[in-house]
Amino acid sequence: MDHSVAALLVIVDSANVVGSVPDGWWRDRRGAAERLRDRLASRGLPGRPGPVEIVLVVEGAARGVESVPGVRVEAAPGSGDDRMVDLVAEAGERPVLVVTADRGLRRRVTALGATVTGPRAVHP
Template sequence: MDDTGLLVIVDAANVVGSVPDGWWRDRRGAAERLRDRLAAEGVPGHPGPVEIVLVTEGAARGVESVPGVLLDPAQGSGDDRMVDLVAEAGVFFFFFFFSDRELRRRVTSLGADVTGPRAVRPAGGAWAPRRDG
């Protein structure tokens, strides 16, 4: 990553789980909607170069990358994968979107900046459910 850009690591499970909109009935679909929203709209308040990494786990692990959003399927704990990404990146600009206090402690100890899931949720809080057929 270019050191003038911003690395944004998004915890898919935490962001979609922050709104009780039925996401648990279609975890993969909820992660895809988040991915698509991030690809289309980027990160509010950050118009410059942004590299978005969306970390998925569990049922959402099979979601694929699209232009603008790199999917990183955690093979184990999503939290552990995000900590590894911070340690591997070696850059100073990070924004994480999650509300897990222990994860917040772990990544801020590595120099990451953290904000909550509201920063990437749509206005009104919920994603429109998928209508298939």
């Protein structure tokens, strides 16, 4: 029997998290997503011990952002929300934390068993 603990899957709503800080992100959406990716790669998710896999979901102008060690980037072919819901569904029994303030997305992913936290989890 395998007693290993599955790494927590952390799915970050890039557009929502980037949009939560009025720092001029709208002038360079791709650059803002890259800065978020790099911050996640260097700091992880503060206060979350143990194995963590971070997936940053990008859409629109932020498509094309590359994955880096510690952060897998998923470019949503359409709606970022739909891609995040698919990722939660694909996780099966694995623990999932979604980082977003989007109420509609929050309802959709919690219905599938995910936990949700707001953008402050990555913007201390």
